[in-house]
Amino acid sequence: MNLDTNQKVLFLTDIENGLEPILQEATKIRPENMVTIQSYGPVISNLFGDIMRSVVLAIYQANVKEIFVVGIKDKGITSVNSLTQVDSIKDEILKLDDSIQNSMADFLDDTVNEWLTGKENVSENIEKCVDIIRNHPLVPSDVRVRGLIINNKNGKYSKAEVVTN
Template sequence: MNLEQAQKALFLTDIECDWHSLLQEITNILPENMLTIQCYGPVISNPYGDIMRSIIIAIYQEKVEEIYVVGTKNSEALSANVLIELDSMKEKIRTLDYLFQHSRPEFLRGTVHEWLNENSHDRIEKCVNIIYHHPLVPQNVKVRGLIIDHEDGKPSIVEVSPQVTV
């Protein structure tokens, strides 16, 4: 057995996608060594939130050596559904937009619409960096982002690497 195939990998994926076989093919990780955390997005909005807690526990308890944050190129259908629902809450949205702009500097986006519909690449890159730079994640754990684009029927992969600060 190849040593590379024996290592455990954690995949943070979108809740609506089932990419087990594709991810297995891309990474050469055996199914029994693949752990998955699913969430909408995928997104880690808080480096000390529940998703990050699950990632850290998986690293130590399951001896995870690689983490992949996996998403698709912008899903316009999802964005449209979110926007339709938000139209019925215009007053709440105006209040939140005000708070986003004036009271909560930790929000990187200026409006609720921008926050909910963040670009896939930016969202995945942000997640990769949160995991990679987290003080409880060992330096030997590899963190990568994968963006899957199914435009022509064949998945093409764009890898997102963590930003290394010196």
């Protein structure tokens, strides 16, 4: 992967236990050089939201020169999908969708449902996040941003693969 194993590397990952050893093996980065931001799925839905703020601060405070947006292949998103099917939240989602269409220009997703669930294709989520980070006005052009997919087969994680556009 041609990484400088002595520099700080940021991993934007899913909230999932057991990813660090796989990331270390895939990238050869030592644990002391790993900075991790965890989220429910590697999704950035606002250019100036909390996750993007954390990414920018990590770049400048930890001197991060490389970022990996990490997704898990074959991880079900059923819990989020089932949440959006609950009747009490359906009406609120529809109201918010109307608001988004009429006023919130900085909302990066088309609907609240898409914002909650993300795209079903992990590669699309990762590519979108990589693109957002690469093109953010506060991210220096010399910071390398890449995507990484970790395969999940029967609850066991295996080698990661780099996503390229």
